Every structure is written in C-alpha cells, then in structure tokens.
Amino acid sequence: MRFRSWKSRVGIVLLVPLGIYLIILGFSSLGSFDRTNGGEVAVVRNGGPLDNHRIRQIIQPASGRVWVGLYSDVHKYPAQQRFYTITANEGQGDRPDQEVVRVPSKDGVEMGIEGTLYFSLNTDPDVLRTFDDKFGTRKFRLLSDGDAYAPYDGDKGWSAFLDTIIRPVIDNDLREQINTFDCAQLVSSCALVQLGANQTVNPVGAGTPPVGSTESSNGNIAAVQKAINESLARDLEATLGAPFLVDLKFNLVRITLPAQVQEAVNKAQAAFAGVSEAQARVAQARADAEANTIRQSGYAACPACAAIDELKAIPPNVTTFAPGAGFAISQP
Template identity: 60%
Template sequence: MSVPKFSGRAPRRFVPATAVGMVVGGMIAAVVLVVSLVGVFGGFDKTTGGEIGVVRNGGWFDNNRVRQVIQPGSGMTWTGLWSVTHKYPAQQRFYTITADAGRGERTGVDVVRTPSSDGVDLGIEGTIYFTLNLDPKTMTEFDNKFGTRQFRGIDGNLRYPYESDEGWSTFLDAIVRPVIDNDLRIQISSFRCAELVSSCALVQNGNVTGANPGAAVVANGGQNNTNIAKVQDAVNNSLPRDLREMLGGDFFEGIKFNLSRITLPQTVQDAVNKAQAAYAAVSEAQARVVQAQAEADANKKRQEGYNACPTCSQIDIVKALPPGLTTYAPGANTAIPTR
C-alpha cells in the first residue's frame, strides 16, 4: 500500500458561482443606490428673491426641454432627476455706459462714440434700466433663444447668459448693446454739435471742426438742455420697439434710458479750452481798458474842479500828505502848517 506524498501546497477552495454573483450584484446595487440618491437630492432647487429659474430636463433617458419655471423667492421645489436650472436676474437691472473706469458694464472707459450732423464725433454716456419679463411662457422662449448658446465677451471667453454676472453682462454686450448704439447714432445724427454741447460753438466759429466759417454758430445753453431731453425721449420711445424686433420677443419690461453726459473728442475739447483761455485774456484786457478810461474821465473831471477852485487842489494835496509831516512848503516863500 503506497502512501500519498505531501506536495507542500494548500488545497484549492472553490467559491460557488452564486456567491460571486451576490457580491457583484451587491456592488451594482450600491452604485445604483448612490447614483439614485444623488439624483433625488439634486432634484430639488429654489430661487432667491432676485432671480428666476428656468428648469430643463437632464436625465439619462430624458429630453432637454424646459420642464418648469421657478418664480423668484420660491421654496424648495422638485425639479426632477438630473435636471438643470438656468437662473436669471429677476429684479431691475441696468446697463451703464460711462467714461468712469470701473462703473460701467465693461472694464475701463466705455463711451458710445457717434457723429453729429456736422461731423463732430461725440461721446455719449448714459444708463439703460430694464427688467426681465417674468412670465413663464416668455422666460421659456427666452431660455430657448439665448440660454442654450454661449456668447463671446470682450475678453474672448465664451459664457452662457445665466453664468453669474459675467455671463449676463456678456449677453448684454453681444445682443443688447448694438441696439443701444444704433438708437443713439440715429438720434445724435439729427443735431449739430453746438445744439448739444454749447462749448462746441467756440471752436466751430473758428472753423476748427470743419464747419462753415461763414455761418457763425451761437451757443445756447438752455436750448442744449432741451435738445438733450429730446434725444433721451426719442431713445426711450424707439429702444423698446427695436429690442423687441431684434430679440424676437417682449423679453424686457420697464425700459428707460437716462442720458447723463455728452462729451467732445479730446482734440476738440483742447481747442475749446484754448479758445476759452483766449476769451478770458481778451476779457481781462478789455476790463483794463475800461478801467483806464474810467480813471482818465475821473481825472479830467477832477482837474476841471481844481481849475474852478484852486484852493480845493491845495486842500486835496494836504490831505494826501503822509502822516507825521508837520510843514508843507510848495514854494520858496510859502509854508503851510499841516497841523
């Protein structure tokens, strides 16, 4: 009878196929549970008092259409599994165009430059006030038109309109700003430079800007203010209509334009400053001439009085003597005590 030899290795253990299946199934179930929990807890959203949310489906087997619109200041709202919420500003917003770096929507100096009817390149500064139309149907259309595409900012980066303030400003720069510029160009082109900026008359009369030297331009500050108000009113009338036509819907409400300032080009402004300085020098010289003439007339009248009253002249002389003088001797044989 032979004895089996010991190989030195432990015998193999065979795991039943059912046990392997249970482990794999448990792992898959755990993954599915985690994914489901993330989807469920991520399926709730809410808005603050200053924003409105447009919810789009985003599930694995769902479409990407707008599911619902969450009004401003909502409570926790069920938006569906894996849905995405595009949030837009719901309160009044403004778009500022200004030469004051840091105050406008764009970084640095931002002025709309457009020519007047006589060819002077004027700088326009102002602010547009508006509010989004919060109607759910309108917001759905707005998100379909603009929330599904990116816009390139002046820094070269692409952003969606709902991507914080930077994305919203990029959208306004790309879509709204051209309409504003066009409205201002149309209105400003109907006025001459001096009709909007009084100081422009100073240089136009000297043909600095290329105006007709034979036609003197008269500055009228009161009329300038009236004309600026006309430009502002005209823009307020045309801008809502133009935005509706260009954007394809009534997406903005309460549109109001406030024209804050009209400026001249730097070269023209320098000419204005020189002209004002020259006029100031002329005025000063004319004042000196008038003063000298007045003094001459006074001396003439005074001399006529002395001719009629020689003693009066001596009295005035004595009055004009410096204090402390005790004797005044106008001639060799004449001495007049001063006290």
Template identity: 60%
Template sequence: MADAKNTPRARGARRFQAPSRRNAIILAVVLVLVGGPLLNGLLSGYERTGGGEIAIVRNGGFFDNNRIRQVLDPGSSRTWIGLYSKVHKYPAQQRFYTITSKASQQEREGVDVVTVPSSDGVNMGIEGTLYFTLNLDHQTLKSFDDKFGTRKFRGVDGDSYFAWEGDKGWSAFLNQIVRPVIDNDLRSQINSFRCAELVSSCALVQNTAAADPLKPPAGGGQAQSNNANIAKVQHAINTSLAADLESTLGGKFVTNLHFNLVRVTLPEKVQDAVDRAQAAFAQVSEAQARVATAKAEAAANKARQDGYNKCPTCARIEELRALPQGITVYAPGNPNGALLPRR
C-alpha cells in the same frame, strides 16, 4: 488524523464562500455605479429660487427630452423638478447696463464710450446707463430661454457663457445682443443735434466766430443751458430703444426701459482747443476790464479838472488839503515853498 482543512466538508465551504465574496464585490460596484447617480439625481431633483431670480426648468433625464418642464417664480419654496433636470436662472429684479469711461463701473474692459458724430460732424463720446427689467411673464420667459438660453455668448475674458451662467453670462449676453442696439439708437439720435446743442463749449471752436476776433461767440462765451436737448435725446432713445429691442430680440423680453444720458464728452484735441479758447477769452476779458478801468479813471480826472477850471478857489482848497501836516511856511511858486518844522 486527517487534516481538517482538506476534508470534503471544508473544501465545500471554501467553494461556497468564494462566489459569495465575488458577488458581494460585484454588488458593491453595481451600487456605486447605479446607486450613486440615482442618489445624486434624487438629491438634485429639488430646486428653489431666491428673491431676485426666476428659473426655467428643462427636462434632462437619460430617456427624457430637453423641453421646458416648468417655471419657478422668484422666492419659490423647494420644489420637485424631476431627475437630472436643468435649471436656468435669470435676474428677476431691475438690472442696468452702464456705458462709462470709468473702468470700475463699466460692463466692458478698457475705454467703453460710444463715439458718435453730431449733425455738424463732431465726434462726441456718450456715457450713460440703461435701466430695464426682464419680462417675467411665463410664456415670454420660455420663449426667451428657447432663443437665448440655449446658446453661448462670448464674454470680455474671451470665454463663452450661457446667459444664465451668473453675472459673467448675463453681461456677455448684454454685450453681444443688447449693446449693438444701444449704439445704433445713440448714433441715430445724436446725429440730429449740433455739437453746441449738447456741449455748449463746442461753440468756442466751431467756424461761427464773430466779426470781431476779440469778441467771444454769441452769448459772451458763457455756457448755454443744454439740459432741454439732453432731455430730448433721452426721451427719443427711451422711445426708440424699446421698439428696436423688441424687433431685434424677436419679442418683448425686456420692460421698464429707461436710458439716462450721464455725460457727453469731446475728442481730446477738440477739448484742448476749447480749453485754449476759454483761456484766450479770459485774457481778453481781463484786458477789457483794464481798459474799462483806465477809461473810468480818465473820465474822473477830466471831470475833476473841469471842476477846478470853473472854481479856482476849489482847486486851491484841494491843493491845501493835499499838503503834509505840520508845515510852517507855504509859498506857492517857490521851489521851497513848503517848509516843515525842525525836530
């Protein structure tokens, strides 16, 4: 009996099955290579924004351009944005940029204080916070994304980020583009004030000493109010910063600007000199108080003696009152004139 596996019919069936298996493998590979990206594109073709962000959508298909497709307003519902489109999300709420020596609160690493000279040449450290909001007008935001959303900025960690890449990207953008404008405005405004007009203790160590070296500077060495001058600095910065940022950035991309000047500090050596001067003036004040007390006591004694000279009887009465209680004999002029009773 002939082997059933070697019959013409069996050999034909095997030849038919071999191509079918190869075709199935090829089809599976094609589905993985083509269907996977297509499915991923379909799933990622929908996007939405949170309440604190606004998004610019750019085309990104294989055969598409990279132009802006649409804008998603804050808190949008799930929206079709097309296959392989790119989404650039920006903050839609009020943001702030902090300049402070406190490492846990600042935007940069290390000591982050703007050091600028006053009109009389004293370097002062400026700390403050800039509050602002990104302009959410669609056309303005599209222009902003064209200018700053298509390039990277170097962060404090040395890496480069897009402005829309989370907090690190946004901080990198602020540090490279906005911070130089803030520094320049602070330098311009602070340079129009003398050190003592912003930090009153500066008067203690400047070359304006009184003629009497034991006297403190004018005002008795007391700190004079400089709140009005600080308010002037803040107002001037708020006015100039808006115009300077618009000119530098090439558009009104940020709105509701407000700079809050938090602190003005002196260089370490100058502050040490101020501390020493304040300590010296405190010692002078203490010595003056002792002198005043001695003068008052001398004047009281003189007045008392004048009274005794005019009224000898009054002096004798005061003398008797000053005697200890319980004496038995009192003989003025005798060394043993006052005798106490025996016990």
C-alpha cells in the same frame, strides 16, 4: 449545502450593485431639489440620460425648495432691475476698457456718449420660456477674458449676453438720435470753435464769446434722451423677437468732444478771456480819465478845494510838506 452556498454568493453579487445604485439614486435625489433667491428666476430643463431637454417648469423669485427632477438643468436669470453702463472711466462700465459710444453729429463732429440703461428681464413664464429657448441655449464671448458663457452663467454670462446682443442696439439708437443735431445744439462750447472757423463777428462784442443757449442744449439733450427711451423698447423687441426686456430707461450722462476739438474750445475760451480782460482795463482807464476831467473842472471853480484835497493826500509818515514859494507845513 453547496447549493445554498452558491445561492448566497449570487445574492451577494446582486445586492452589492443594487446597493450602490440605491446610494447613487439617493444622492441624486438630494440634488434634484432647487430654489431661487429674491433676485433671480429659474428655467428648469429636463436633463436625464433617457429624458428630453425640454423646459419642464419655471421657478419664480424667492421660492421654497421644489422638486426639479433628476439631472435637470436649472438656468437662473436676474429678476430684479439691472443696468448697463457706458462710461469713459475705466473699470466702472460694463466693458473692461475705457470706452464710450462714438457717433457723429449732424455737422460731422464725432461725439462721445456716456450713459446708463436701466431695465428688467421679463419674468412672464411664457416670455421666459421663449427667452431660454432663444438665448439660453447659446453662449456669448465676454470681452474681459475672451471665454464664452451662457446668459445664466452668473454676472459674467449676463454681461456677455448684454454686450453681444443689447449693446449694438444701443449704439445704433444713439447714432440715429445724435445725428439729427449739430454739435453746438448739444454742446454749447462747440459754437466757440465754429465761430473761429467761420470768421464771423460776434454781435455782442469782440471780447464776448458767442452766446450758446445753455437752456437750448439742455433741452436738446433731454429730447435725445426721450427719443432713445422711446426707440430702444421698440428696437430691442424687433431685434430680439419679443419683449424680453421691460421697464427700459436710458439716462444720458455726458456728451464729450474729441480731444483735438476740446483743445480748440479751451484755446478759444482762453482767448476770449484775454480779450475781456483787456477790454476791462480799457474801460477802467476811460472811467479814470473821465473822473479826472470832472475833478479838474471842479478845482478850476474852487481853488480852495484843490488845496484842501492836496493836504488830505499827504501821507501820514510825512512830517513836513513844502510845496514851494516859501510855504511849508510841519506836523506838531
């Protein structure tokens, strides 16, 4: 009897941890399934206590629920088109502060470049495995809060990766392309400041601002944009080590001048406007003088015409007109 009681107690002692283990295993199994949404792709790494940490599978976008293994790590990356914005408007770009890319033109004028880079992550399984090995195992610091994130840690992690790895390549490409043009070739109003600095005379006329070629500046901006699109794909692949980003397109939105240069441009434009206004008054006076000369010649040839025009010029509120010599006209 005592022997049976002892065996029962031993059985209970063994069954309790076994039951607890089975319960934990059951919950773990429930968490060993995962899926992706339409806009994300996943890299699954082994993560069990007795397992290695190699990549075991790739889950393509919009998948059903699949088995990923016990305690595996699932790294989810964006699979749809993304963009990186550089703008001076605070809160609208990918950095928390007001920022633009500051690069010098060929003639040394610092110019602010604003634009947006559109791209997609290469979801080819082999390329994605390499990407996760190279960047998914690291963390990058986000400027807005100073914390470090992995690229798969949601929007913050992706932004930290772009700002740390991609932004320097964009800056370098913009610097190389902008440095091949003078300021006036990209921003036509630069010619106003350069005219004053060179003390040259405008052949069009003293009151006419120098004619910057708007079509030429627009064409140069388009050339810069095209060159950046061609060089970015090449430079990013060389920098990252593989074509991790595809469908690259950079839109150059705006080129701005430093505050002091823009102020000088505004003053030059105001000065040209004042000169033009004065020239208009001179031209009007000259035209009035010529008209009076012609009119006087006509009156000399036709004295009656002069009298008729004089009568027509009487204001309607005048009832009596007495030009002198005993002559007067009164309205009835």
